[in-house]
Amino acid sequence: MSKINLKALSKDALGKFVKEQELPTYRAKQILHWIYEKKVESVKDITELSKELREKLSDAAYISNLKLLNRQTSSDGAEKFLFGLEDGESIESVLIPDEDRQTLCISSQVGCTMGCGFCLTGSMGFKKNLWAYEIADQIIAVMKVKSEKFPPRTGSPEEKKVKSDGIKNITNIVFMGMGEPLLNLDEVVEALKRITELLGFSKRRITLSTCGIAPAIAELYKKAPHVNLAISLNATTDDVRNRLMPVNRKYPIRVLLDACRKAKLLLSLRDRITFEYVMIDGVNDSLADAKRLVTLLRGIPSKVNLIPFNPFAGSKFKRPSDERVLAFQEILIGGKIFTFIRKSKGQDILAACGQLKAAYK
Ligand code: SAH
């Protein structure tokens, strides 16, 4: 019989497993604590359980761990991690330091089916949906790597090994790595559950970005309310958006924005939807585009992030001049839209938005 991966089990499934092993219910809680808070890598490290019990459990179960295959640090401080999965596939996560926060950008799929022309992930094709535990494990793995740099000074050697400085080394989570999270909704929702309930992140510190799978937006809000939503809009006419993002042929701009308006009704007034707008020279960066964007977003409590295009080898697109980006922003601000310019970090190590490919040979 193959062993059961304890990290792959939901809270309920772990409860069932513990029962099957004829153990008292509180054991499930203990195991969760050791996996998600102490971040142990194997059953035999759960030292709160007797040696005999650990041996018995090890016969039936194990704890999987992402394998750190590569780690690169950018000159601006961003760090990119390449992780190997149990099945041999690989994914990337990026830790982005800012003055007041440390944001971890995580992947939801290996590759992506969406094929957006400006995104390197889109060019690698689609390999698979990540499981909830593979999504959440990116956070655990990065927390562990980071805390090894700053080991706790107190406690027994064993405690030191397992104790991490926890949540403090990551403050925000964004689903903006590889893949389209709304095309892997069930696993993403289960991962969100683990990230909030077991890893202790507030939903307000989690943002999920989608290319615009319109019908899944309401579903996400029902299943995971108050997670921040970001929509990659990237164009103001269907003509241009069709060319940049094939998903627009299925869910054109009007359908997408209607889904956003309807979904907003489910939420409190203080939630705003973020619209990401990758600015590409001569394609979607005209002042007429900026004016159209103001009109399109009317009636949606929104915020716009302008992301100057991040280039990669083989791409036919260019980033616009700083003056152009500023002029575009000015029009949006004039239209009373909160607008920010996001220069993505980590470009020198291909860690910026749209540059992830998990190339590992
Ligand atoms: N699939 C999701 C999340 C991953 S992409 C989505 O598309 O929203 C995260 C963000 O990176 C998106 O807003 C996308 O528009 C942006 N992006 C993709 N390629 C980019 C590039 N080359 N330069 C700048 N931003 C890019």
Ligand code: SF4
């Ligand atoms: Fe996929 Fe998002 Fe990249 Fe489009 S921008 S190819 S949806 S990861």
